[in-house]
Amino acid sequence: xxxxxxxxxWVERGVGLAALVLVxxxxxxxxxxxxxxxxxxxxxxxxxxxxxxxxxxxxxxISLAQTAMMGAAGFILGNMVTQSAPGGETKxxxxxxxxxxxxxxxLLGTTLLGLVFGAIASRSTGIYFLMITLTYSVIGFYFxxxxxxxxxxxxxxxxxxxxxxxxxxxxxxxxxxxxxxxxVAIVVYVLIRYVVRTPFGLALQGVRDEPVRMSSLGYAVPxxxxxxxxxxxxxxxxxxxLLVWWQGQIAPGDIGLQATIDLLIVAVIGGxxxxxxxxxxxxxxIVINNYIRDSWLTELLDDVRIxxxxxxxxxxxxxxxxxxxxxxLIGLWDRLWGLATGSRDPDRPAMAPSPAGQQS
Amino acid sequence: MxxxxxxWKLALPALGVLAIAVFAAASTSLAASAREVRVAIMTxxxxxxxxGYEPDIGGAQAAFxxxxxxxxxxxxxxxxxxxxxxxxxxxxxxxxxxxGDDTVPTAxxxxxxxxxxxxxxxxxxxxxxxxxxxxxNYAKTHPTKTFVIGTAGSQDPTLQIAPKNxxxxxxxxxxxxxxxxxxxxxxxxxxxxxxIMDDYSFGWTSAAGLIADFCAIGGKITKRVFPxxxxxDYASYIQQLPPPDQVDGYFWVVGGTGTAASLKxxxxxxxxxxxxxxxxxxxxxxxxxxxxxxxxxxxxxxxGFGTGPGLKTxxxxxxxxxxxxxxxxxxxxxxxxxxxxxxxxxAWAFVRGLQASGGQLGARxxxxxxxxNKSGYEVSDGGLVRLDANRQAVQDQYPLQVVxxxxxxxxxxxxGYVPNVNQSFGGLFKKTSPAPGRTQPPxxxxxxxxxxxxxxxxxxxxxxxxxx
Numbered sequence: 001x002x003x004x005x006x007x008x009x010w011v012e013r014g015v016g017l018a019a020l021v022l023v024x025x026x027x028x029x030x031x032x033x034x035x036x037x038x039x040x041x042x043x044x045x046x047x048x049x050x051x052x053x054x055x056x057x058x059x060x061x062i063s064l065a066q067t068a069m070m071g072a073a074g075f076i077l078g079n080m081v082t083q084s085a086p087g088g089e090t091k092x093x094x095x096x097x098x099x100x101x102x103x104x105x106x107l108l109g110t111t112l113l114g115l116v117f118g119a120i121a122s123r124s125t126g127i128y129f130l131m132i133t134l135t136y137s138v139i140g141f142y143f144x145x146x147x148x149x150x151x152x153x154x155x156x157x158x159x160x161x162x163x164x165x166x167x168x169x170x171x172x173x174x175x176x177x178x179x180x181x182x183x184v185a186i187v188v189y190v191l192i193r194y195v196v197r198t199p200f201g202l203a204l205q206g207v208r209d210e211p212v213r214m215s216s217l218g219y220a221v222p223x224x225x226x227x228x229x230x231x232x233x234x235x236x237x238x239x240x241x242l243l244v245w246w247q248g249q250i251a252p253g254d255i256g257l258q259a260t261i262d263l264l265i266v267a268v269i270g271g272x273x274x275x276x277x278x279x280x281x282x283x284x285x286i287v288i289n290n291y292i293r294d295s296w297l298t299e300l301l302d303d304v305r306i307x308x309x310x311x312x313x314x315x316x317x318x319x320x321x322x323x324x325x326x327x328x329l330i331g332l333w334d335r336l337w338g339l340a341t342g343s344r345d346p347d348r349p350a351m352a353p354s355p356a357g358q359q360s
Numbered sequence: 361m362x363x364x365x366x367x368w369k370l371a372l373p374a375l376g377v378l379a380i381a382v383f384a385a386a387s388t389s390l391a392a393s394a395r396e397v398r399v400a401i402m403t404x405x406x407x408x409x410x411x412g413y414e415p416d417i418g419g420a421q422a423a424f425x426x427x428x429x430x431x432x433x434x435x436x437x438x439x440x441x442x443x444x445x446x447x448x449x450x451x452x453x454x455x456x457x458x459x460g461d462d463t464v465p466t467a468x469x470x471x472x473x474x475x476x477x478x479x480x481x482x483x484x485x486x487x488x489x490x491x492x493x494x495x496x497n498y499a500k501t502h503p504t505k506t507f508v509i510g511t512a513g514s515q516d517p518t519l520q521i522a523p524k525n526x527x528x529x530x531x532x533x534x535x536x537x538x539x540x541x542x543x544x545x546x547x548x549x550x551x552x553x554x555x556i557m558d559d560y561s562f563g564w565t566s567a568a569g570l571i572a573d574f575c576a577i578g579g580k581i582t583k584r585v586f587p588x589x590x591x592x593d594y595a596s597y598i599q600q601l602p603p604p605d606q607v608d609g610y611f612w613v614v615g616g617t618g619t620a621a622s623l624k625x626x627x628x629x630x631x632x633x634x635x636x637x638x639x640x641x642x643x644x645x646x647x648x649x650x651x652x653x654x655x656x657x658x659x660x661x662x663x664g665f666g667t668g669p670g671l672k673t674x675x676x677x678x679x680x681x682x683x684x685x686x687x688x689x690x691x692x693x694x695x696x697x698x699x700x701x702x703x704x705x706x707a708w709a710f711v712r713g714l715q716a717s718g719g720q721l722g723a724r725x726x727x728x729x730x731x732x733n734k735s736g737y738e739v740s741d742g743g744l745v746r747l748d749a750n751r752q753a754v755q756d757q758y759p760l761q762v763v764x765x766x767x768x769x770x771x772x773x774x775x776g777y778v779p780n781v782n783q784s785f786g787g788l789f790k791k792t793s794p795a796p797g798r799t800q801p802p803x804x805x806x807x808x809x810x811x812x813x814x815x816x817x818x819x820x821x822x823x824x825x826x827x828x
Contacts, residue, residue, distance in 0.1 A: 033476045036476070037477065145559075146559065152559065153490065153559060153589055154464060154489075154490045154561045155494070160501075172501075248497060248498070248501065249464065249494055251494075254464075254465045259465070
């Protein structure tokens with residue numbers, strides 16, 4: 001069994017490395033649309049999903065606030081950098097501040113917001129935690145929607161015209177953003193892998209599995225959860241900054257209920273148990289989203305008058321993945337490996353998702 | 361569970377992935393076909409204006425059928441597609457239809473899908489105000505692509521943002537309400553009014569037209585209320601309005617499913633609606649409101665949609681006949697709906713532009729886009745819509761009134777003809793002024809170009825009498 005597990009790990013590393021080489025060669029291998037629209041978006045959405053998976057896999061907390069955190073960074077940046085000169089932007093505060101300062105403030109502000117939100121939610125578990133984080137998401141949506149000074153439902157546009165000198169021109173050189181997003185995604189992945197191996201990360205996993213026991217051992221359970229939430233907010237804020245550079249704009253719809261659910265679907269399709277699943281889920285979701293629309297299948301369903309056929313197909317794919325493999329595409333790989341080698345779920349990570357406080 | 365069974369289940373997602381790969385390959389091979397002008401039609405298929413999908417596509421394609429030899433695949437379902445479009449020696453292909461939901465994120469994703477994945481050169485659309493703002497910003501960074509706005513009424517795309525590759529052959533939401541304030545002041549005797557507006561780009565622009573027109577002649581807006589788009593319970597917003605004995609009337613700019621819901625909330629708070637106390641923007645009479653909303657407000661005046669329903673001019677009848685010929689019964693036979701009409705004119709103008717550029721795209725096409733167009737409901741200047749320096753239409757407008765027809769049905773009648781309405785409202789809106797918002801524009805008395813020149817329209821015929 002140990003031998004098989006080691007082989008599986010090597011296979012995974014090989015596949016991971018091959019994927020990395022492939023995306024590093026990006027523009028040479030993929031056409032412009034694939035590189036700019038599909039893969040760049042995959043890296044960015046993957047980072048947000050990774051923050052959700054981090055909380056779920058290592059903290060036992062399924063958070064619906066990650067899109068709100070992502071949006072917070074985007075809106076802070078958008079309000080600070082845009083300018084209201086003629087031909088400029090028409091919504092938001094249009095402060096016209098230095099982009100570098102704005103990025104720092106966006107990341108710091110969002111992390112701080114995450115810590116405050118995390119502290120409030122840290123004593124809740126299970127469905128209650130889910131509901132509190134859903135509330136954050138709804139508050140975020142209505143705040144930016146109704147406080148028209150900071151956005152309004154039209155959102156803030158033209159943000160990617162204002163980037164720091166070290167980042168360069170995002171608008172005309174789209175591969176710049178491709179590599180920046182790829183780099184940030186790798187850093188986020190490595191950072192999560194590092195953090196979960198630190199004493200804090202190990203204690204967090206203890207809190208996930210046995211909060212009562214950890215508490216009686218003297219660990220501050222709410223503090224660990226708060227810090228984890230703050231860290232996840234920081235990760236989400238990175239994706240928020242990249243998102244507004246990629247889209248050029250941000251609007252309440254980016255953090256609305258649909259976007260919140262979409263991110264959860266990305267995480268579930270990828271697999272809530274392992275961080276790698278974030279990017280796998282994002283790729284699957286985005287590819288399906290892009291290509292199913294113009295497919296003959298959608299036309300067929302339209303012709304037989306099944307309304308919203310495109311969403312129906314996404315729903316069916318989601319259902320199929322969840323039924324076959326509750327651990328998402330990553331879990332499917334685990335199962336396929338087990339099936340091929342005759343071992344049952346070898347090397348299954350100890351961090352199977354379970355809402356905080358729910359012991360199996 | 362047997363192993364065989366498990367294997368079968370495992371095959372499902374694998375099949376899904378395979379299917380996706382096939383779709384990807386199929387669309388790539390499509391993209392690789394011979395060079396031709398690629399056009400995308402962007403509209404909404406979901407959200408508050410989702411019902412505009414077929415009327416919009418039908419409007420645009422009716423123009424392709426009439427002026428570029430396009431053949432509808434299915435005259436009853438425009439989105440089934442069109443073949444054989446040819447402008448001079450250039451083939452035009454409709455590569456896709458955008459499916460927005462009146463939100464910015466979807467609009468920009470759909471725009472990218474159409475312009476980058478399906479590699480469209482030209483977009484006809486989008487449908488709604490916020491979408492047009494985001495498309496205009498997208499256009500700014502994609503100068504080789506050309507965008508002809510479908511029927512979106514926000515002001516920013518052609519005034520504050522105004523990229524050189526964005527064209528709009530119809531009025532914005534403010535222009536569509538030109539003359540309505542003057543009618544309230546002169547015919548209904550309003551001096552003080554409150555306004556309730558959807559809290560987004562189109563709502564603000566549409567309200568801006570009513571406010572500017574009403575204040576210009578001497579009216580006062582005493583209260584502005586802004587419910588968010590897609591609100592379902594309007595009670596708290598209605599409570600913010602002054603009661604009927606404190607104002608002469610109310611302007612309504614609440615759209616989608618909100619129109620009926622907001623009026624109902626008003627009835628619950630202040631009693632039955634008195635038509636002479638309420639004026640709506642196009643939401644009172646168009647976009648499906650004719651069935652639910654209009655019967656409650658028979659007699660009320662309504663802003664327009666850049667069209668003149670029932671106008672008895674040769675040009676208007678010719679336009680209606682063209683749409684009826686290619687897509688009979690489109691939009692329930694209501695061809696005077698801006699959804700059909702504005703998309704029709706957008707596609708027509710593009711065909712003329714492509715003709716003039718000899719099939720060239722980018723800057724050549726943009727330079728060749730027509731500066732005037734003989735649109736159906738146009739009367740001024742020999743029936744020509746003119747584009748201003750920002751590539752925005754200067755257009756005739758037609759204030760309406762909700763009426764009960766002889767057969768008992770409820771409809772609208774054109775009551776006035778407002779000639780040559782431009783986007784600036786006599787200099788009130790300009791490139792350096794803030795885009796319409798909750799407090800923009802302020803209420804100011806001003807001389808508007810059309811003030812005192814609005815002609816009375818009776819039974820679809822423009823008279824020499826001015827509105828008094």
